[in-house]
Amino acid sequence: MIATELQEETEQMIPDSPKGVSVVVPSYNHAPFIEATLQSIIKQSLRPAELLVIDDGSNDGSAAIIERTLKECPFPAELVARGNRGLCATLNEGLERTSGKYFAYLGSDDLWLPEFLNARVQLLESRADAVLAYGHAYYVDNENRIIDSTADWAHYLDGDVREMLLRTTAPMSPTVVYRREALERERWDETSALEDYDLYLRLSAEGPFAFDRRVLSAWRRHRSNVSWDQSLMLEEQLKAQREAALRFGLTDEQVENLQRATRFRRAEDFLRVGRKSAALRLIMRNLRGANSPSATARMFLRLLIPNSVMRRRASSRQRKAHERYGSL
Numbered sequence: 001m002i003a004t005e006l007q008e009e010t011e012q013m014i015p016d017s018p019k020g021v022s023v024v025v026p027s028y029n030h031a032p033f034i035e036a037t038l039q040s041i042i043k044q045s046l047r048p049a050e051l052l053v054i055d056d057g058s059n060d061g062s063a064a065i066i067e068r069t070l071k072e073c074p075f076p077a078e079l080v081a082r083g084n085r086g087l088c089a090t091l092n093e094g095l096e097r098t099s100g101k102y103f104a105y106l107g108s109d110d111l112w113l114p115e116f117l118n119a120r121v122q123l124l125e126s127r128a129d130a131v132l133a134y135g136h137a138y139y140v141d142n143e144n145r146i147i148d149s150t151a152d153w154a155h156y157l158d159g160d161v162r163e164m165l166l167r168t169t170a171p172m173s174p175t176v177v178y179r180r181e182a183l184e185r186e187r188w189d190e191t192s193a194l195e196d197y198d199l200y201l202r203l204s205a206e207g208p209f210a211f212d213r214r215v216l217s218a219w220r221r222h223r224s225n226v227s228w229d230q231s232l233m234l235e236e237q238l239k240a241q242r243e244a245a246l247r248f249g250l251t252d253e254q255v256e257n258l259q260r261a262t263r264f265r266r267a268e269d270f271l272r273v274g275r276k277s278a279a280l281r282l283i284m285r286n287l288r289g290a291n292s293p294s295a296t297a298r299m300f301l302r303l304l305i306p307n308s309v310m311r312r313r314a315s316s317r318q319r320k321a322h323e324r325y326g327s328l
Contacts, residue, residue: 020099021102022104023051023105023117024091025106026108027055028062030058030108031062038066042069045114045115045117046121048117049100051073056084056085057082063081086190087195107173110217110219112217119214120135123210129208132178132179133176134156134210138217144327145327146328154169160204165200166241166244170196170197171196182203183203197236201247202244230273233269234262261286264282264289271299274310274311
């Protein structure tokens with residue numbers, strides 16, 4: 001265990017603090033990035049009440065970097081290093097080991113801007129009915145260059161977000177701060193390969209989501225991201241939708257229409273990673289899921305574009321985003 005000299009005093013203050021935020025970092029084999037992640041937490045303008053880092057069986061030396069970095073932490077901080085149990089189990093453990101009124105977690109390769117916690121807590125304090133607060137995010141590469149921003153294309157909503165989520169538009173995890181009492185009723189499903197989508201659906205039945213359009217966090221994009229596995233992503237999203245149907249009062253026909261539309265839309269993501277055969281199968285089997293003839297035409301047009309052209313277009317978009325936004 002690593003903690004500052006102020007740990008005992010601060011821990012005594014946590015139960016009485018109306019704005020105490022517990023922060024958990026689930027760490028797994030992100031040695032090149034974990035120090036920057038922790039520094040982005042340490043530099044928050046609103047200090048967390050506590051920071052818990054759980055190293056989930058890393059074998060790349062992450063634990064030593066974490067231990068060294070936490071020595072500089074000006075608020076209570078602890079490292080737990082153990083064998084691998086998976087992300088959802090790690091997050092549930094983090095929830096059990098902490099006690100703040102609010103709960104946030106940050107992936108061991110992601111980043112927060114300095115005003116992140118302050119902005120989210122202020123929003124939740126003003127919205128007593130909200131189960132969580134979220135916002136836009138930058139995408140950054142291995143060198144912290146900004147290569148995209150959800151503010152340029154994501155249509156996020158404030159309030160009742162059930163329809164938005166069923167369209168598979170969901171908050172990026174580094175943008176979220178949760179109200180603990182809502183999390184303690186739901187928690188993460190340890191049988192799920194995706195930690196957030198299923199939880200968001202369940203929480204959306206509990207209350208509204210508070211949205212802040214500012215960009216105050218960053219998600220790091222690299223080849224080890226689970227989001228590259230489009231088959232897994234689609235399978236988990238369809239499963240979560242089916243399980244949410246009872247909570248939302250959807251009929252069997254509504255669920256089938258919803259899932260057909262989800263499969264059709266997700267074909268574009270398969271195209272994005274160059275899996276044209278899988279994309280074509282999804283399109284042909286789910287044509288009735290298209291929301292307009294123009295959407296169908298656009299999808300078929302993308303099928304005709306060579307993957308090499310698609311990669312050049314993606315690189316061009318990333319370069320333009322970096323020129324616009326710079327680096328973190």
